[in-house]
Amino acid sequence: MHCIRKLTDELYYIGASDRKLALFEAAYPLSNGVSYNSYLLKAGKNVLFDTADKSVSGQFLENLEAGLDGGKLDYIIVHHMEPDHGALLAEVKRRYPDAVIVASAKAIAMIERFFGAALTEGALAVKEGETLDLGGHVLKFIMAPMVHWPEVMVSYDETAGILFSADAFGTFGALSGNIFMDETDFERRYLDETRRYYTNIVGKYGPSTAALLKKAAALDIKMICPLHGPVWRQDFDRIIDRYAKWAAYEPEDKAVMIACASVYGDTQNAADILAARLAEKGVKDIVMYDVSVTHPSVIVSEAFRCSHLVFAATTYNAGVFVTMETVLHDIAAHGLQNRDVAFIENGSWAPMSGKLMPQMLEKLKNIRVISDPVTVASAVKEDSAEALEALADAIVGTM
Ligand code: FEO
Numbered sequence: 242m243h244c245i246r247k248l249t250d251e252l253y254y255i256g257a258s259d260r261k262l263a264l265f266e267a268a269y270p271l272s273n274g275v276s277y278n279s280y281l282l283k284a285g286k287n288v289l290f291d292t293a294d295k296s297v298s299g300q301f302l303e304n305l306e307a308g309l310d311g312g313k314l315d316y317i318i319v320h321h322m323e324p325d326h327g328a329l330l331a332e333v334k335r336r337y338p339d340a341v342i343v344a345s346a347k348a349i350a351m352i353e354r355f356f357g358a359a360l361t362e363g364a365l366a367v368k369e370g371e372t373l374d375l376g377g378h379v380l381k382f383i384m385a386p387m388v389h390w391p392e393v394m395v396s397y398d399e400t401a402g403i404l405f406s407a408d409a410f411g412t413f414g415a416l417s418g419n420i421f422m423d424e425t426d427f428e429r430r431y432l433d434e435t436r437r438y439y440t441n442i443v444g445k446y447g448p449s450t451a452a453l454l455k456k457a458a459a460l461d462i463k464m465i466c467p468l469h470g471p472v473w474r475q476d477f478d479r480i481i482d483r484y485a486k487w488a489a490y491e492p493e494d495k496a497v498m499i500a501c502a503s504v505y506g507d508t509q510n511a512a513d514i515l516a517a518r519l520a521e522k523g524v525k526d527i528v529m530y531d532v533s534v535t536h537p538s539v540i541v542s543e544a545f546r547c548s549h550l551v552f553a554a555t556t557y558n559a560g561v562f563v564t565m566e567t568v569l570h571d572i573a574a575h576g577l578q579n580r581d582v583a584f585i586e587n588g589s590w591a592p593m594s595g596k597l598m599p600q601m602l603e604k605l606k607n608i609r610v611i612s613d614p615v616t617v618a619s620a621v622k623e624d625s626a627e628a629l630e631a632l633a634d635a636i637v638g639t640m
Contacts, residue, residue, distance in 0.1 A: 243307030244300060246420045248464070248472060249401060251284040251377070255304035257297035258415035265413060266325075269441055269538045274415035277301070277325055278468050280405065281308040282398070285376025286315035289340070290396070290405050291468060292329035301329060302336070313337070316373070318380070319344035320407040321393045322351040326468055331356045341365055343373060345384060347392035367394070383456050385409065387449035389442055395453070402463030409453060410480050411469030413438045422471040427479060431470065435480070437542040438469065439487055444545060444575045450488035454481065490578035490606075492548035495640060499529040500540050502554040502565035507620040508587040511629060512553045514621060515585070518633035524640065533564040537571045544572050544580070549611075549636055553585035554594045561594045561601070569601040578606040581639045583632055584614040592616055611635050 246254040260274035277293035279301060287309060293301040305314075314337035319327060322344075330352065334340065342352065342364040349361050367373070367382040378400035385393045389408045396405045412435035419425045427435075443450060465473040465480075473480060486493050499516055503509035509531065516527050528547070530540055532554075544550055554565035561569065582602065586595030595614030602608050612635045615628040 243304045245281075245304045245308050248280070248420065248466070249403075251282055252401070252403065252466075253281045253283070253308045254420055254472070255279050255281050255301065255308050256293055256416075257300035257304065259294065259296045260415045262296065266442070269413070269437070270536050271413055273413075275413050276416045276469055278411075278466065278470070279305075279326075280466055281305065282375075282378065283308075283312070284378040284400070287312050288316045288318060288375060288380070289314060289333065290318045290466070291320055291326045292317075292333055294325045295328045298329055298332065302332065305333070314340040316340060316375075317342050318396055318405070319348050319352065320395060320405060321390060321468065322348050322355065323390055324355070327352070327355065331360055334360055343367055343382075345382075345392050345394045347386075348394070351390075351392050372399070383453075385449070385453045385456075387446040388453050389446065397460055402461050404457060404460060404462050404465045406457075406465050406467045408443060408468055409450065410465050410473065410484070411435075411438055411467040412471075414470060416471065420472055422473050422480075423475050425471060427476075432483075433542070435470070436483070436487070436493075436546060437538055439484070440542045440545040440575065441538045444487065444541070447488040447490055447576065450484065454485055454488060457481075487545055490545075490576070492580065493546045494526070494548065496547040497524055497527045497549040497551065497636065498540075498543045498547040499527065499551040499553065500532050500565070500568060501529060502532050502562040503587075504555055504557075504562070507617060508553050508555050508585065511585050511587065511615065511617045511621050511625065512551070514626060515551065515553075515629045515633055518630050519636060522633055522637045524637060532568045537568050540568045541571050541575055544577055545575075547580075549581045549583075549640065551583045551585065551632075551636070552598050554587070554598060556586060556588035556591065556593045559591065559593055561597050565594070565598070566601070569598060573601055573605060576605065578608070580607075581609045581611050581636070583611040583636060585617065585629075585632075586614050587617040587619070589619045592618070609639070611639055
């Protein structure tokens with residue numbers, strides 16, 4: 242049975258959620274699934290905005306059929322060709338062969354790579370600022386390359402003030418009936434996953450996101466329809482202000498994250514001592530993660546949120562302990578900037594991680610190393626405890 246939601250008198254949500262998926266993009270753990278959003282506009286012409294992932298094909302195709310209610314599908318707007326949204330394009334075209342695909346030229350080339358050239362016969366390639374008059378509504382197309390792939394565009398329904406924003410403003414997490422963000426508690430239910438989604442999936446492309454935000458600022462937006470997660474129809478600043486910070490690599494909070502890799506507990510002890518000294522000096526809301534337990538996507542997300550980052554790791558195979566190496570590589574790959582950082586190393590005979598960890602971040606812009614690394618020789622003793630106290634002072638001094 243179909244499960245469509247009416248968003249306006251003319252716009253329908255026809256997407257679906259997958260709660261069984263364990264890893265999004267085979268990389269990012271999901272605790273409550275993900276939604277693959279698709280929209281159907283019935284205003285003069287019938288227009289489909291993106292398809293969905295293969296995993297929800299049954300529900301999506303049933304929703305599309307119910308939404309059309311025997312009507313013709315005139316256009317398929319393809320904002321993004323990643324298969325979580327484009328996988329069902331060939332099946333939709335098979336069912337509705339007269340529907341005209343509308344996409345950027347790069348997306349049309351990608352459709353051909355995924356499905357063969359026959360699928361794009363009669364497709365309409367659109368450029369920045371071009372419009373499509375549907376009779377009832379006018380759609381304007383806005384290119385958004387690298388938010389998250391190069392072919393991405395968003396579209397703006399000039400008549401209704403609705404921005405179809407592709408991956409932008411999306412989140413991990415299945416939809417649970419409440420289709421609008423104002424029907425849920427954004428900060429409690431979705432903020433952390435919205436941040437984890439943005440920072441890990443799109444975070445590397447901050448300037449591209451900033452360019453899209455600039456274009457969006459010129460629009461009179463009444464509703465934002467992303468490709469994942471709830472639809473926004475009010476309080477846009479709650480998401481747009483955060484996007485502006487994330488895209489500029491500015492910390493969202495003045496806060497300390499301590500990320501720790503400890504084999505037998507002594508490096509963890511050093512991290513705990515630092516956290517205790519920080520707390521005694523008045524630092525609030527310190528967060529600490531064991532990177533061997535917490536997924537790197539959480540650490541990346543928290544690194545985008547916090548202003549001060551401390552990495553504590555043992556030396557391993559004359560390098561950095563493997564799980565910390567993964568985390569630092571991930572942070573570097575996402576191009577984080579503008580952070581104050583510090584390091585704690587441990588080594589029982591030849592400590593190296595204090596030298597190597599900063600090297601993994603040295604290509605990032607505006608990363609300020611607060612002080613020399615604290616060295617722990619096997620276990621914390623008086624000298625290293627004093628060094629941790631001095632590090633706490635140095636961190637507080639920069640906050
Ligand atoms: Fe949700 Fe980049 O695809």
